[in-house]
Amino acid sequence: MNETIKTILTRRSVRKYKPEQFSAEILQQILGAGLHAPSAMGRQPWHIVVVRGLDKIAEVNREVKAATARMSDNPYKDYVGSEAYTVNYHAPTFVIVSGNTTASPRNAPFDCALFLGNMFLAAHSLGIGSCWINQLNVLNDEPGFRKYMTRIGIPNANQIFGCACFGYADCPPPAAAARKENTVVIVE
Ligand SMILES: Cc1cc2nc3c(=O)[nH]c(=O)nc-3n(C[C@H](O)[C@H](O)[C@H](O)COP(=O)(O)O)c2cc1C
DSSP states (O other), X not given: OOHHHHHHHHOOBOOOBOSOOOOHHHHHHHHHHHHTSOOGGGOOOEEXXXXXXXXXXXXXXXXXXXXXXXXXXXXXXXXXHSXXXXXXXXXXXXXXXXXXXXXXXXXXXHHHXXXXXXXXXXXXXXXXXXXXXXXXGGGTTOHHHHHHHHHTTOOTTEEEEEEEEEEOBSSOOOOOOOOOSSOOOOOO
């Protein structure tokens, strides 16, 4: 089995992290992998905000919790409202991926998902754990949170489609769930 396939098969979502930060060089390699993801028509409609350090991420966490509490129809209300919830599972790097829905109205979410997928695989190949974080995706239209998005540099034309935390895993990799059967048909 080649190294790429091995990386794909052994990556797992990590939900417990050591507080130590990984290097800027590793971060650049992870981001570089994201930047080389395919995108519809090659439009690269993504914009990335990297939040480094537990103090700065605590600010994101506070804003997410406050915005979620202000919404009556937020599907994550109970989950995010719980005391134990953090946006980052205490990982020291948090990445917010938003896409320009004016430039690429139909495909920006898919392009952003591929950006995240590339980062997860690159991170794993470099010994860094990761996990997709979904709770910011439903905050784009919450006025207070939109102000915060602007403050941290997310363009007004963009919607957050996914986030990710990264860091050194503080737990053994969880076992992979069994793959569903009968999801692939080969027609020849
Ligand atoms: C679109 C999407 C949203 C996800 N959102 C979250 C999330 O908010 N929090 C979380 O802990 N994991 C999240 N995950 C991770 C999945 O739970 C995880 O990929 C799945 O359980 C399979 O486990 P594995 O990644 O270890 O193979 C998300 C994954 C995807 C693709």
